[in-house]
Amino acid sequence: MNTGMDHTVKAFDDDLSELRGMISEMGGRSELALDQAMRALANHDLELAEKVVVSDKVIDELEAEVEKRIVQVMALRAPMADDLREMVAAMKIAGVVERIGDYAKNIAKRIPLMTDSRSIEAVSLLVSMADIAKEMVHDVLDAFAARDADVAVRVCERDQAVDDFYNSIFRTLVTFMMENPRNIGESAHLLFVAKNIERIGDHATNVAEMVYYAVTGDRLPDRERGENPTDEPVG
Amino acid sequence: MPDSISPTGTPNPKMTARNVSVYYGDKKAIDNVSIDVDRDNVTAFIGPSGCGKSTFLRTLNRMNDTIPSARVEGDIKLDGEDIYSSAMDVVQLRARVGMVFQKPNPFPKSIYDNVAYGPKIHGLAEGKVELDTIVERSLKRAGLWEEVKDRLTDSGTALSGGQQQRLCIARAIAVDPEVILMDEPCSALDPIATAKIEELIHELRGRYAIVIVTHNMQQAARVSQRTAFFHLGNLVEYGQTTDIFTNPRETRTKDYITGRYG
Amino acid sequence: MNSPDALDAAVDRTPTDWNAPDMQARIRRRYASERRFKYVGLSAVAASAAFLAFLLIVMIGNGIGGFTQTRIALPVDFETAPISVDPDLLRSGSGEAALANADFQGLVEYAATAAYGPGANQYFSDGAWVLVRRQIAANPDLLLGKTVFDLPAASDIDIANKSEGSAEAERAVKLLDSRHALSKSLNVAFLTGGDATDPALAGIWGALKGSLLTMLVTLVLAFPVGVLASLYLEEYAARNRLTDIIEVSINNLAAVPSIIFGLLALAVFINLFGMPTSSPLVGGVTLALMTMPVIVIAGRNAIKSVPPSIRDAALGVGASRVQVVFHHVLPLALPGILTGTIIGMARALGETAPLLLIGMRAFIADPPGGITDPSTVLPMQIFLWSDEVDKGFVEKTSAAIIVLLVVLLSMNAFAVYLRNRFEKRW
Numbered sequence: 066m067n068t069g070m071d072h073t074v075k076a077f078d079d080d081l082s083e084l085r086g087m088i089s090e091m092g093g094r095s096e097l098a099l100d101q102a103m104r105a106l107a108n109h110d111l112e113l114a115e116k117v118v119v120s121d122k123v124i125d126e127l128e129a130e131v132e133k134r135i136v137q138v139m140a141l142r143a144p145m146a147d148d149l150r151e152m153v154a155a156m157k158i159a160g161v162v163e164r165i166g167d168y169a170k171n172i173a174k175r176i177p178l179m180t181d182s183r184s185i186e187a188v189s190l191l192v193s194m195a196d197i198a199k200e201m202v203h204d205v206l207d208a209f210a211a212r213d214a215d216v217a218v219r220v221c222e223r224d225q226a227v228d229d230f231y232n233s234i235f236r237t238l239v240t241f242m243m244e245n246p247r248n249i250g251e252s253a254h255l256l257f258v259a260k261n262i263e264r265i266g267d268h269a270t271n272v273a274e275m276v277y278y279a280v281t282g283d284r285l286p287d288r289e290r291g292e293n294p295t296d297e298p299v300g
Numbered sequence: 301m302p303d304s305i306s307p308t309g310t311p312n313p314k315m316t317a318r319n320v321s322v323y324y325g326d327k328k329a330i331d332n333v334s335i336d337v338d339r340d341n342v343t344a345f346i347g348p349s350g351c352g353k354s355t356f357l358r359t360l361n362r363m364n365d366t367i368p369s370a371r372v373e374g375d376i377k378l379d380g381e382d383i384y385s386s387a388m389d390v391v392q393l394r395a396r397v398g399m400v401f402q403k404p405n406p407f408p409k410s411i412y413d414n415v416a417y418g419p420k421i422h423g424l425a426e427g428k429v430e431l432d433t434i435v436e437r438s439l440k441r442a443g444l445w446e447e448v449k450d451r452l453t454d455s456g457t458a459l460s461g462g463q464q465q466r467l468c469i470a471r472a473i474a475v476d477p478e479v480i481l482m483d484e485p486c487s488a489l490d491p492i493a494t495a496k497i498e499e500l501i502h503e504l505r506g507r508y509a510i511v512i513v514t515h516n517m518q519q520a521a522r523v524s525q526r527t528a529f530f531h532l533g534n535l536v537e538y539g540q541t542t543d544i545f546t547n548p549r550e551t552r553t554k555d556y557i558t559g560r561y562g
Numbered sequence: 563m564n565s566p567d568a569l570d571a572a573v574d575r576t577p578t579d580w581n582a583p584d585m586q587a588r589i590r591r592r593y594a595s596e597r598r599f600k601y602v603g604l605s606a607v608a609a610s611a612a613f614l615a616f617l618l619i620v621m622i623g624n625g626i627g628g629f630t631q632t633r634i635a636l637p638v639d640f641e642t643a644p645i646s647v648d649p650d651l652l653r654s655g656s657g658e659a660a661l662a663n664a665d666f667q668g669l670v671e672y673a674a675t676a677a678y679g680p681g682a683n684q685y686f687s688d689g690a691w692v693l694v695r696r697q698i699a700a701n702p703d704l705l706l707g708k709t710v711f712d713l714p715a716a717s718d719i720d721i722a723n724k725s726e727g728s729a730e731a732e733r734a735v736k737l738l739d740s741r742h743a744l745s746k747s748l749n750v751a752f753l754t755g756g757d758a759t760d761p762a763l764a765g766i767w768g769a770l771k772g773s774l775l776t777m778l779v780t781l782v783l784a785f786p787v788g789v790l791a792s793l794y795l796e797e798y799a800a801r802n803r804l805t806d807i808i809e810v811s812i813n814n815l816a817a818v819p820s821i822i823f824g825l826l827a828l829a830v831f832i833n834l835f836g837m838p839t840s841s842p843l844v845g846g847v848t849l850a851l852m853t854m855p856v857i858v859i860a861g862r863n864a865i866k867s868v869p870p871s872i873r874d875a876a877l878g879v880g881a882s883r884v885q886v887v888f889h890h891v892l893p894l895a896l897p898g899i900l901t902g903t904i905i906g907m908a909r910a911l912g913e914t915a916p917l918l919l920i921g922m923r924a925f926i927a928d929p930p931g932g933i934t935d936p937s938t939v940l941p942m943q944i945f946l947w948s949d950e951v952d953k954g955f956v957e958k959t960s961a962a963i964i965v966l967l968v969v970l971l972s973m974n975a976f977a978v979y980l981r982n983r984f985e986k987r988w
Contacts, residue, residue: 145517146557146558150546393880472879
C-alpha cells in the first residue's frame with residue numbers, strides 16, 4: 066500500500082510516525098496490563114492486580130493525547146486517501162485499545178473479590194485464552210504499524226479460537242457451579258473474566274477490520290470477519 | 301471495492317472524448333485520453349502543473365485553435381456532434397461550451413456591457429427589454445445581482461477580484477451555454493471569494509454541465525462529483541470524487557493527493 | 563536533501579556582524595552610488611531642458627517680431643494727387659480697367675514725397691500701392707477728399723523701428739516718429755497671405771495650408787493602411803519565415819533615409835503616373851510611405867500590449883476573430899496606435915528632403931485651393947526664407963519656425979489628450 070515515498074512536507078511524516086508510536090505504546094501497555102492481570106489472577110497476586118488498575122490511567126491519558134493529535138493533524142495537514150483512512154482508523158483504534166486496557170483493569174479489579182482460585186481448572190484455560198487474545202492484540206497492532214492487511218485478516222480468523230475457548234470455559238464453569246453451589250460466586254467472577262477476554266478478542270478483530278480498511282480502503286469481506294460470539298444457552 | 305465508473309461509461313454523457321491526443325508542435329501534451337463529461341455533475345480535473353489538464357480543458361471548446369502549433373487528434377463529441385468536424389461552427393461551439401478563465405478578465409466596459417456582450421453578438425435578445433432581462437437573470441444566477449444592480453454602468457474592472465470572476469461567470473451564463481469550462485477560476489482569489497464561487501458552482505450544477513480545472517485538491521473535493529487525475533499528459537484515474545479522495549486505485553493518484561508527489 | 567553535517571555546519575556558522583566596519587563601509591558605498599546615479603540622471607534631465615529652453619527662447623526672441631508690422635501713416639490729398647479715377651465708375655462696378663490703368667505707384671511716391679520729403683517712398687513697402695488700390699476699390703468715396711492710409715513700412719524701416727537698423731533707416735524712423743506717423747500692428751498679412759518677394763508682404767498661410775493638406779493626404783493614406791497592416795500581422799498572420807521577412811522589411815522601411823522616398827516619388831508618382839508636381843497630393847503620398855511603417859510598428863506594439871486574457875474572454879463567449887479584433891483589441895490598442903500615428907505625423911510634418919525632389923520648393927504666392935494645386939509646406943518655407951538675402955526675411959524665418967513648433971506642439975498635446983481619454987485599465 067505505502068509506496069515508501071515520503072510526503073513532500075516532511076513534518077507530516079513526523080506527525081504520522083509519532084502517532085503510530087503512541088498507538089504502539091498504547092497497545093504495548095494494554096498487552097502488558099492483560100498479561101499482568103492474568104498472572105495476578107493465576108497467582109492471586111493482589112499487589113500486581115493493584116498495579117494493573119493504577120496503570121490503566123496511563124492508557125486513558127495516552128488515548129486522550131492520541132485523539133488530540135489526530136484532530137490537530139486533520140486540521141493542519143488535511144490528510145487525503147490512505148493518510149485520511151489511517152487517521153480515522155487510528156482514532157478508532159485508540160478508543161478500542163483503551164477499552165482493551167479497561168477490560169484488563171476489570172479483570173484485575175475482580176481478583177481481590179475472589180478467594181484463591183488457583184485450584185479451579187478453568188483458570189488455566191482462562192490463561193491460555195488470554196494468551197491468544199493478547200497475541201491477537203499484539204499482531205493486529207503490528208499489522209497497523211506495518212500496514213499489513215494480510216496479518217489483519219489472519220488476526221480475524223483467530224477470533225474463532227477465542228470464542229471456542231469462551232464456550233468451553235462457559236460450559237466448564239456452569240458444570241462446576243452445578244456440582245457445588247458454593248462455587249457459584251467464584252465461578253461467576255471467572256465467567257466475567259472469560260467474557261472480558263472474549264470481548265478483548267472481539268476488539269482485536271475490530272482493530273483488524275480498521276487496519277484492513279486503512280490499508281486497502283475497502284471493508285473486510287463478511288466471510289473473513291470473526292463470527293459474533295454466541296452465548297450458548299445454558300443446559 | 302468502491303463503485304467504480306469507467307472513464308467512458310457514463311450513461312448519458314454531455315461530452316465524450318475518445319482517444320484524444322494533443323500536440324504542441326512535436327511535443328505531445330495529451331496522450332490518448334478518453335473520458336465522458338456527465339451532464340448533471342461537476343467534473344474536476346486535477347493534476348500537477350504541466351500535466352495537460354488545462355490543455356485538455358481547452359480542447360473541449362477548441363480554444364486551442366488560437367495556438368497555431370496545437371494539433372488535436374481523436375474524437376470529441378458534444379451531444380453526439382463531433383466538435384472538430386467541419387460542420388461545427390467554432391463560434392457557436394464556444395457559445396454552447398462557455399469558458400471562465402484563471403485570471404478574472406472582464407472587458408474594460410461597463411458591468412452591463414460585459415454581460416450583454418455575448419447575447420448581443422449572437423443576437424439572442426430582441427430589443428433592449430429582453431437584453432435587460434438576460435443581463436439581470438445572468439447576474440442573479442451568478443449571485444452578483446444584489447451587489448451590482450445599482451451600478452450596472454460602472455466599469456467591470458472596478459469590481460473586486462471575486463466579483464470580477466462572478467461577472468465573468470455571468471458573462472458566460474448570458475449566452476445560455478450547455479457546458480461551462482472553468483480553468484482554475486479561484487486561483488487568484490482570496491478564501492472568501494473562493495467560497496462564494498464554489499457555492500455558485502454548486503448552485504449551477506445540474507443546469508449546466510460543469511468542468512473545472514483546479515490545483516486545489518480540497519476545492520476539487522468540495523465542488524465536484526467526478527474527479528479526473530491527469531499526470532504527464534495521461535488520464536491516470538477518473539472516478540467518483542469521494543472515491544478518488546478516500547480510496548484512489550492508482551498509486552500515482554494516491555501519491556499526488558496525499559502530498560507524496562515528486 | 564541536506565546531510566546532517568551540512569545542517570550542523572550551517573548552525574555552527576559565526577553569526578553575521580551587521581555592524582562590522584567593512585559592512586558599514588559597504589552600506590555607505592551603496593548609498594553613495596545611489597546618490598551619484600540620482601544626480602547624473604538629474605543633470606541629464608536638466609541639460610535637455612536647458613537645450614529646449616535655449617531653442618525656444620532664441621526662436622521666440624527672433625521670431626515674435628515677425629507677427630507684428632510697422633505701419634506708416636500716409637496722408638493723400640486726392641484733389642492734388644496725380645491720379646484720375648472716376649469714383650462713379652467704380653461705384654457702378656465697372657472700374658476695374660480704370661483702376662488697373664491708374665498709376666498708384668506714382669500716387670504713393672507723390673504723396674510720400676509731399677508728406678516726408680524726397681525719397682520717402684523708399685520708406686514704404688514695395689507693395690504698399692497695392693493696398694491703396696485695394697482700399698479704394700472697396701471704398702471709392704476715398705477719392706473725393708483727403709485720406710490717411712496706414713501702409714506697411716519697408717523692411718529696413720521695420721527693422722529699425724523694432725530694433726537696430728542702418729543709420730539711414732534710423733534717421734527715417736526718427737523723422738517719421740516725430741510726425742507721429744509710425745504705428746505697430748498685428749501682421750495679418752503674415753498669417754493670411756502667401757509667399758512674396760517683399761518680406762513685408764510675405765505670409766505663412768500658403769505654406770501652413772500646404773502642410774495641412776499634405777498631412778491630411780498622409781493621414782488618410784497611412785493611418786488605415788498602417789492600422790490594418792498591424793492588425794493583420796498581429797492577429798491573423800501565421801508566425802513563419804514570411805512574416806519574419808515582412809517584419810524586418812517594415813522595420814527597415816521605417817529607417818530608410820527620407821530623401822530616398824523623395825526620389826521614389828519623383829520617379830514613380832510624377833514621372834510614371836503623371837501626378838501634378840509640387841502638389842500636396844504627391845507630397846502626402848510620399849510622406850504616407852514614410853509614416854506608414856512607423857504606424858505599423860507603433861500599432862503592433864499597442865496591439866501586443868492588449869492582454870491575451872481579453873482575447874480569451876471574447877473568444878470564450880463565442881466572438882469571431884473579427885469581432886474580437888474590432889470590439890476589443892482595436893479599441894484597447896487605439897490610444898497607443900494614435901500616439902504612434904501622431905508621432906509619425908509630426909515627423910512627416912517636419913520633413914523637407916523628399917519634398918525638395920517633388921518640386922515643393924518652388925516659389926508659390928497663392929495658398930493652394932486643393933490637394934492638386936502647387937503648394938509648399940512649412941519646413942520648406944522656412945528653408946526658402948532662410949536662403950533669402952533680404953534682411954526682412956530673417957524675422958520671417960523665425961516666425962515661421964514658431965508657427966511650425968506651435969503646430970507640432972498642438973499635435974503632441976492632442977496625442978496626450980487622446981491617450982488619456984481612451985486609455986482604459988484592466
